[in-house]
Amino acid sequence: MMESGLTQQIFGAADVLRHANPEVLAKNLPPELLSKVLASSLAAGSMTPDRVLETVTPELMAKHLPHEVLWECIAAAAERAGVAQGRTP
Amino acid sequence: MTTLTGMRAFLRDALASALTLGVATPDDVIAHATPEVLSLHLPRAVWTQLLAACLAAPRTDARLIVDTVTVPVLCEHVPEPILWACLAQLGSRALGRGILAPPPPKVAASAPAPTASAPVAPVAAAPTVSPPVAAPVAVAPTASAPIVAPTASAPVPRAEARTEPPTRELPAEVTRVAPAPSRPSTASRAQTADPAPLEPPPRPASAARTTLGARRPQAAAAVPAKRAEAKPAGRAATATDFDLEADVEGWKKDPEQIDDDQLIDWSQNEETMTGGEGGFNDRRR
Numbered sequence: 001m002m003e004s005g006l007t008q009q010i011f012g013a014a015d016v017l018r019h020a021n022p023e024v025l026a027k028n029l030p031p032e033l034l035s036k037v038l039a040s041s042l043a044a045g046s047m048t049p050d051r052v053l054e055t056v057t058p059e060l061m062a063k064h065l066p067h068e069v070l071w072e073c074i075a076a077a078a079e080r081a082g083v084a085q086g087r088t089p
Numbered sequence: 090m091t092t093l094t095g096m097r098a099f100l101r102d103a104l105a106s107a108l109t110l111g112v113a114t115p116d117d118v119i120a121h122a123t124p125e126v127l128s129l130h131l132p133r134a135v136w137t138q139l140l141a142a143c144l145a146a147p148r149t150d151a152r153l154i155v156d157t158v159t160v161p162v163l164c165e166h167v168p169e170p171i172l173w174a175c176l177a178q179l180g181s182r183a184l185g186r187g188i189l190a191p192p193p194p195k196v197a198a199s200a201p202a203p204t205a206s207a208p209v210a211p212v213a214a215a216p217t218v219s220p221p222v223a224a225p226v227a228v229a230p231t232a233s234a235p236i237v238a239p240t241a242s243a244p245v246p247r248a249e250a251r252t253e254p255p256t257r258e259l260p261a262e263v264t265r266v267a268p269a270p271s272r273p274s275t276a277s278r279a280q281t282a283d284p285a286p287l288e289p290p291p292r293p294a295s296a297a298r299t300t301l302g303a304r305r306p307q308a309a310a311a312v313p314a315k316r317a318e319a320k321p322a323g324r325a326a327t328a329t330d331f332d333l334e335a336d337v338e339g340w341k342k343d344p345e346q347i348d349d350d351q352l353i354d355w356s357q358n359e360e361t362m363t364g365g366e367g368g369f370n371d372r373r374r
Contacts, residue, residue: 017144021141022136022137022138022139022140022141022144023137023141025136025137025140026133026134026135026136026137026139026140027133027137031125031128031129032125032128033128034124034127034128034136034140035123035124035125035127035128035129036124037124037140038124038127038128038139038143038154039123039124039125041143041149042119042124042149042150042151042154044149045148045149045150046143046146046147046148046149047140047143047144047146047149048144049144052144
């Protein structure tokens with residue numbers, strides 16, 4: 001769902017990091033992913049949400065990040081789209 | 090953050106001092122405390138701050154990481170061997186540089202040297218250059234010698250004088266050239282190029298003999314006959330030619346047989362005028 005939402009532009013990288021913030025990332029991501037994120041940012045000269053998602057793919061986020069965090073990201077996107085009529089079951 | 094003691098405190102102080110004094114740079118620290126090392130040893134809270142700082146900053150570099158994590162936190166969590174390796178590298182590099190700045194390399198100093206030595210080359214070459222310059226000066230006088238010393242080349246101008254006059258020869262000149270037996274070559278050149286006006290013959294009839302004597306040089310007028318022969322073949326016959334012939338024929342007479350009445354006042358006699366066909370032929374005695 002995360003990958004589809006990003007591909008279909010239901011939500012963007014910034015929306016994801018608004019929910020999967022640095023604290024969540026730092027708390028849940030393994031060291032190697034943190035290392036990769038920092039190394040890629042140093043190499044590129046800056047750290048951006050898109051660059052973080054390039055390293056921490058939706059699959060890895062789904063693997064390491066709490067699902068509640070990821071759902072909140074999706075629900076917010078649906079509410080912004082006007083399709084959310086009620087709460088999730 | 091706990092208070093550091095022992096080795097970690099020492100490493101903290103050394104690393105902080107190195108960064109403050111400029112002996113070390115953040116890149117030197119991150120070269121040893123790599124993202125992998127940080128990811129393995131830094132607390133997550135520190136990582137939170139680090140990620141937040143990196144996302145918020147326009148640029149992510151080693152200075153941002155060191156300033157965000159801080160040296161004490163690094164020295165608290167990064168393994169001591171890694172911190173010591175960083176300090177060892179800094180120390181060896183600092184000692185290798187020396188206390189004083191090295192002198193400028195000779196290549197750089199010699200780079201402008203060519204400009205400095207450039208004058209040397211010309212100076213060295215000056216002696217070689219000057220002689221050629223002087224050579225022409227030395228040669229000049231010799232080159233002008235022929236001009237200054239016309240006597241050496243006198244015969245040539247005379248030959249030229251002999252050749253040139255025919256083109257410009259005038260009847261009066263035919264009789265006038267002989268009286269100057271020893272003329273300088275340059276003067277002859279001048280005269281042949283542009284003959285100067287000739288002196289009038291002596292006037293008084295009473296001094297016939299002397300006049301005759303003065304006219305005696307005209308006996309050399311026979312020479313003009315040769316010059317008449319030297320005239321260009323293509324030249325049309327003029328009264329001058331006839332005059333010459335007449336003169337030659339006239340002078341063939343025995344001079345002793347000439348009376349005074351036959352003497353002509355050259356200065357005023359119209360017969361002496363050139364162009365007249367009568368000329369000497371019309372004379373009747």
